[in-house]
Amino acid sequence: MLNLLTSDQSRQADKYTIQHLSMQSIDLMERAALAFSEAFIKNYPDKMRSIAVYCGTGNNGGDGLAIARLLYRAGYRVDVKIARFSGKSSSDFDGNLARLMSQGIIFDEFRKIADLREEQASIIIDALLGTGLNKPLDGEWLTLVEWLNSLGRTVVSVDIPTGFKAEGPISKHDVTVKSELTISFQRPKINFLLPDSALCIKRFEVVDIGLDEGFIQALSTPYAILTDSSITRRLKKRKPFSHKGTFGHALIVAGGIQTMGAALLCAEACLNTGTGLTTASIPSEGLTALNIRIPEAMASLRYKNVIPADLAWEKYNAIAIGPGLGVSDESKLVLKQTLNSFRKPIVFDADAINLLASNPDLVNLVPKLSVLTPHVKEFDRLFGEHSNWWERLETGMNKAKELDCIIILKNRYSILFTPEGKCVFNPTGTPAMSSGGMGDVLTGMITSFLAQGYKPEDAAYLAVFIHGKAGQELSSQNRAYVVTAGSLLKDIPQAIGKMI
Numbered sequence: 001m002l003n004l005l006t007s008d009q010s011r012q013a014d015k016y017t018i019q020h021l022s023m024q025s026i027d028l029m030e031r032a033a034l035a036f037s038e039a040f041i042k043n044y045p046d047k048m049r050s051i052a053v054y055c056g057t058g059n060n061g062g063d064g065l066a067i068a069r070l071l072y073r074a075g076y077r078v079d080v081k082i083a084r085f086s087g088k089s090s091s092d093f094d095g096n097l098a099r100l101m102s103q104g105i106i107f108d109e110f111r112k113i114a115d116l117r118e119e120q121a122s123i124i125i126d127a128l129l130g131t132g133l134n135k136p137l138d139g140e141w142l143t144l145v146e147w148l149n150s151l152g153r154t155v156v157s158v159d160i161p162t163g164f165k166a167e168g169p170i171s172k173h174d175v176t177v178k179s180e181l182t183i184s185f186q187r188p189k190i191n192f193l194l195p196d197s198a199l200c201i202k203r204f205e206v207v208d209i210g211l212d213e214g215f216i217q218a219l220s221t222p223y224a225i226l227t228d229s230s231i232t233r234r235l236k237k238r239k240p241f242s243h244k245g246t247f248g249h250a251l252i253v254a255g256g257i258q259t260m261g262a263a264l265l266c267a268e269a270c271l272n273t274g275t276g277l278t279t280a281s282i283p284s285e286g287l288t289a290l291n292i293r294i295p296e297a298m299a300s301l302r303y304k305n306v307i308p309a310d311l312a313w314e315k316y317n318a319i320a321i322g323p324g325l326g327v328s329d330e331s332k333l334v335l336k337q338t339l340n341s342f343r344k345p346i347v348f349d350a351d352a353i354n355l356l357a358s359n360p361d362l363v364n365l366v367p368k369l370s371v372l373t374p375h376v377k378e379f380d381r382l383f384g385e386h387s388n389w390w391e392r393l394e395t396g397m398n399k400a401k402e403l404d405c406i407i408i409l410k411n412r413y414s415i416l417f418t419p420e421g422k423c424v425f426n427p428t429g430t431p432a433m434s435s436g437g438m439g440d441v442l443t444g445m446i447t448s449f450l451a452q453g454y455k456p457e458d459a460a461y462l463a464v465f466i467h468g469k470a471g472q473e474l475s476s477q478n479r480a481y482v483v484t485a486g487s488l489l490k491d492i493p494q495a496i497g498k499m500i
């Protein structure tokens, strides 16, 4: 798992790296520019496309000057435009301006918007402002950014689009450069992983600029992002002589007469993630569907939506409750009965979360280390309305501690909150997965890992990461516009197999 950095922490890492590797800050800037240029060349190999690099006079601008020099040397046609709106400049900016001039590269400077020339370049590199942003854009900066956005060219931002905050709440009124691609240094900025970024970032890539990883990983921060290796490390290989009894028994309490699909998707995902035994507690009307679709699963029928009084709760290692369950009084009883009967961790999803939201007294019965998987609307129903994503991060961290539970706020980059106060982003997934039933599959996967004996936190990390990874692979291999929940769950065994 990798720590995510705030702008301040990034500056600290910068300072530490310079001191401990006995290098000059301009050398670190050179590394950043080199890493940016390599990524840029891969994305835009056509050297006939003309490039204009717009630079501020801080270190983001310094990066821009170094990038311009490197791209010029690589054979691109590069123009440099420097916005000298203030008298200040950083020393590494000055150092890079000297290097640029020594190469004979032509540059333009403008002190006010009126001095700006018409822009012909096909690609604009945005190196105006970076993580040094300390207030919303106004005056000349605002006009410049609005003008750049109005040109309709391909914009590639250095580190972060100018005007966009790396962390903290985003106001709808903030104006930022709208980039096609942002090439960011060392780590994605936390705000890239929140939906507000869609306003200015179509796509981002992260390049390693050689900041000291030991220092970064030792920083005290709640924010982290999952990686392939953090998942592989957690997955357990199957031992010789293991049998179905080794891999637990899961109960999926789900489905309604008209929402049996949710129960089927959840139960099949649970089975495909590797539980030894999977039982589905479903409405009696759904038995034929279950038998046809998942002959491997067992059924525990709910007549008139009531769990039989003699259900042997103790034989289950983990339970999922919610997909397609409904929010009727009977469904509430099903939830209440489950909460009163089962004290091991439970995975709560969909209607189980809605029922908890409308019956706060039931929240006290949620077993420790349970996993709640709300999407944003369910999250707000459960914990109250939020006016921005940073408020949700705060609430998620507080509630996970208070309830001693893992909360997964499902999103493009799902956010996992742990009882220890961690806020971990999942990088996998694709917009192709935005289709019904995906949440049911995820719930089945988490429950399966739990039933197999994984710690709840690990079960949540594994399920969320592998769910997204499987979706990503299916969409890229088949160039699929959409990945359905049914196709994703079929792929789970291979997706796990590839990671172990």
Ligand SMILES: NC(=O)C1=CN([C@@H]2O[C@H](COP(=O)(O)OP(=O)(O)OC[C@H]3O[C@@H](n4cnc5c(N)ncnc54)[C@H](OP(=O)(O)O)[C@@H]3O)[C@@H](O)[C@H]2O)[C@H](O)CC1
Residues within 6 Å of the ligand: 010, 011, 013, 014, 028, 029, 032, 056, 057, 058, 059, 060, 061, 062, 063, 090, 128, 129, 130, 131, 132, 133, 134, 135, 136, 137, 138, 141, 158, 159, 160, 185, 186, 211
């Ligand atoms: N560790 C790393 O990740 C590295 C990052 N690099 C690059 O450095 C920038 C950050 O550079 P910095 O010099 O700190 O700041 P900026 O270039 O973003 O901004 C320069 C100054 O602009 C002023 N400012 C801030 N907000 C505004 C605004 N809204 N309007 C006008 N001016 C603004 C502010 O100065 P003040 O004195 O006016 O407050 C900024 O200081 C990072 O993004 C990377 O690109 C390194 O090259 C490598 C290591």
Ligand SMILES: [K+]
Residues within 6 Å of the ligand: 060, 126, 127, 128, 129, 130, 157, 158, 159, 160, 161, 162
């Ligand atoms: K920028």
